[in-house]
Amino acid sequence: MRQAWYLALPVLFIAGMVQTKDAVAREDALTFATTEYSSDWNPVSTPTYPSVIATDLVSERLIRRTCLGGDAVAAQSFENECLVPAAAVSKRGSVLLRLNPTCAAGQRPLNKDDVIYTLLETTETPSNRYHQYALKVDGAGRLRISRPSNPPRWLAKEILGFPLLREPTAKMRKLFGLANQAGSLARHTFISGDESLINDVTGGMFAYENILNHTVRLKLRDKNKSTGNEKISRININVVDRMVDLTEMMRSRVRPDIVLSVSHHINPSDSLYTKRFDPNLNSFTYFGFNFATRDLRQRRLFEDAEFRRLFTTSIWTLRSIRRILDFVPGGRPKGTFIGQSPDVASPRPQDSPAVSQRKQIQKKVRDYARRTFGERGIVLKVILAPRVAGVLFDAADLKLLDQELNAIWSLPNRKGIRFRFTDPTAGPAHFKEARRSGDFHLVFDTFEFGANRLRYIAFTDPESPLNDLGINIFPASKVETWMKGGNKGRLDYFDNVMSQYPYAVVGHFPRRVLISTNFERYNGNCPSGARAPLLHKIWMWERKAPR
């Protein structure tokens, strides 16, 4: 009996320790939940939205946005974080690099070379959110924005808010096997064990504590610049497998404090969650034509602007599509019809095909199909992205879409244009692989351009790696002009897209970030009507009542 006690006591003691540790940790910890799986937390390529959020929390910026909308004037909306307070952005959108001593102090001081290193990594990584701006430092030590040329001051400040990295030390490079060349950090996969490397190259308020498969833990970085007023010291980002589990979790007693990227049609009570929009979630959903396909007949078809136009308009006449977009008044649509433009904020007017026009469009489509493939049929293989098929459409919707599309385009006796849908049952990895291999003709996917509107222009740039469908309708020089042209270039791009239909836009399916109403959020010194950006100074948030 006594021996049993000797055995039981240490077990109880350890259990007690674990319990207390847990209780302490939960007190000032903030919990994020998301359905987006990520095991790579690379701060340069930021492969997923949770990794974008985590990178924002662990890194510093030259200039940080502090207020949005309302009465906030441009001067109040930004503050210099790692730039000296006196540094001003010029009219042409450049700034002299002089670093704030608060960033240049501490264990790993930030210096000019680190900023140059960050820009090098950025230019080597097309998936980086700031890649298209082509930032560079000139000989005089001025940081310049190449695209768009001469941006307005507020836009320049927005662009200069990129996450800053420090150059890894030689010791770190050796320890983690990083080659001594630009882009080696972007190619590294950040998984558990890489916390020290990621903390070494970043210097924000938070640092990675632990990367696990379904949870990432961040904690406040021990730093001289800490004021001692921090209320939140830990952040957990949890991955939930299914949306159903997440919504169930949101209703439970212990619910997540922040829920990332939730589709617009999931609408919890206002007493539980505040819904916030994040520009990083900007996207459009489209049918992409694979111009890089090896099948010659299909490629010829895609090169015909008439086909692209007819296909796009025929998509908008389908009942299965109209039902999930806001065509029908009074419904609960999942998305918005945005015409042919990729941007929901496009100022160009869009006309949607009215119900009365449906017959007319369908007749035109049939005529086209008869004229081009009346003698011999053609099959177009359509691959569906998991985020489209799993989230926006269920199996029955997809079946209806398949039937409707074929009913319009195909002719009797297997003639005309026929569509064969491939279900993404094998998951996102398989979809990515299939997309890379190019063994399909059409892709139904969502393009996420985030806060950077140049990204959708780059999507049609024949020279950009973002253009994996090989869209070669616009010459590279023209695309470059649009990118440099600022707002005028963007409008030009819309005009060209509306006449050329390089991709068939289905609509915009907004996603939001939900923030628990349990928090007194930090609003900084924003004037009335204006508010702090999402997750601004999150360490100053205060939990209202004990849960």
Next chain:
Amino acid sequence: MTTKYSSPSSADATYGRGRRFRAINLEYFLLPDIGISLALAATLTGLVWLTPYIQPGVVVEALLAAAHSIVVALAGSAIFHIIFAALFLIVYSSFLKRVMHPEYYALTISIGFLAIVAISSVPITQYIEWKDLIPGSNFLKQCIALAFANSLLYLTLLGLLHEIKAESRMTYVRSAHFKAATEANYLRERLIWASLSRQQSLFYYMLSFTLFTDKMFTTDLEAMQGQHGAIGNLFDELLNRGWTGLFGVQLTVLIICALFVRGILGVPVKVWERSHHVERD
């Protein structure tokens, strides 16, 4: 244990004992499972030590996840064994009395059979519905779901009964009454052997089904803070990111741990077989 009928070991007890100890020293650590596991572990340690591409952290995490899965699988099989033993003893006792009380035997067999079919036909996914009804910790629920689901009870019980029945038809068992022994005495040896030799397969079966418990029991935020199972992790990584380096490391660590535990589970049956001079074909 009565070993009257297995004459070689009882006839030369000293010799047998001596041989058994030698065998433990040499052979049991060279069982194929443990040997492969140790070789893989040495290779992985070497890779972690010598190259910068695998960080110790990822191995540690994979190790914790594998340990979690194995503990769930072992605890599930412990619960399974308790239920199984209770059920089996009822059926087996009536089996031994089948000549004297055939009606009692028929009744027990049919009720037992129906009950087990009923329990076993519940798919493991049903436990997600019952999750909130079952009291106790998340861990316990996982083990219960594993123990009851997927017709494991049915398959094992039926298999064992068939073996016992086949053995009972052998001449040496039938002639038990004439040799101052009982049928139960003769069948016990077979029963022990069959139970011991099933342990390894049972463990694999349980471990592979932890995928479902990993996927099902993470709908609670508090539960999510805990450790995830290795097989669930592998599934997610493969589905979302494909054949990555992380997947490779996690899989290797899981194989190392699972083989090691499987090897250890194989030691009792090896010892038993050696002590009874049984050789596997």
